[in-house]
Amino acid sequence: MANHSQLGFQDASSPIMEELVEFHDHALMVALTICSLVLYLLTLMLMEKLSSNTVDAQEVELIWTILPAIVLILLALPSLQILYMMDEIDEPDLTLKAIGHQWYWSYEYTDFKDLSFDSYMIPTTDLPLGHFRLLEVDHRVVIPMESPIRMIITADDVLHSWAVPTLGVKTDAIPGRLNQTSFTTTRPGIFYGQCSEICGANHSFMPIVVESTPLTYFENWSSLISS
């Protein structure tokens, strides 16, 4: 989850998010370089240190056309690489359905048995000491770690959106439509997210909590919760 006054991304917990964080660092460095250059030139101009009596500037025109084109290519190539990486076909180990309701999520694991449960936010009045306000839920989405997971996201009533920033996942939940997304968690842990599409009065109070554990614990949990 985000710490207070956090500006940057949360630490990545999936390979795609790791790539996105690196790309963002790269893109921001490009932006910083260009802004610094512009600021420097602006300062020079304001101090009247930039003067020129050139009328024919073919060479410099060429440079400041080619260089931006190169910069754009340097941005586009990693961006497209990640885009295609996100579309890679990775046979999933598990299919999980997340259904948005007003104002809670319900999850279904129906590959083998009919396992389903609702996930409501824990109200602040019932929150144990030290737990995260407006983020904790009564039933977490338990998944096996380091396994490709396919998520099918939909909604029962209005638009919602299933988002977990640390996994790099945000997918709209649309009534009557099944949206597919996939991820692999790189480590065990508890990952928080919040509904990301305005859905009424309690839109801010239907969080998502994903619990990534080793396979044995996942199997243990799934056999216990369905009984």
Place this chain on the structure above:
Amino acid sequence: MAEDIEAKLKRYKTAPFDSRFPNQNQTKNCWQNYLDFHRCQKAMAAKGADATPCQWYYRVYKSLCPTSWVTTWDEYREEGIFPGKI
């Protein structure tokens, strides 16, 4: 062929990638498998043949389709108002 399908069913983990539905919108995938299962069942019952191969479609639609959708469609089929052709 019957052994193949049984081996496939035994190895079933979850709905595999279906190249007919390569994109984000998997609605048709769920719908098609639901239809295919019931059509397969109906056809096998009409021929008096073994309906085990139909189980593949069952497992796939079970994995993909929300339970509420399946319940609704089952009710529609019973009432005779199911919109698909089975």
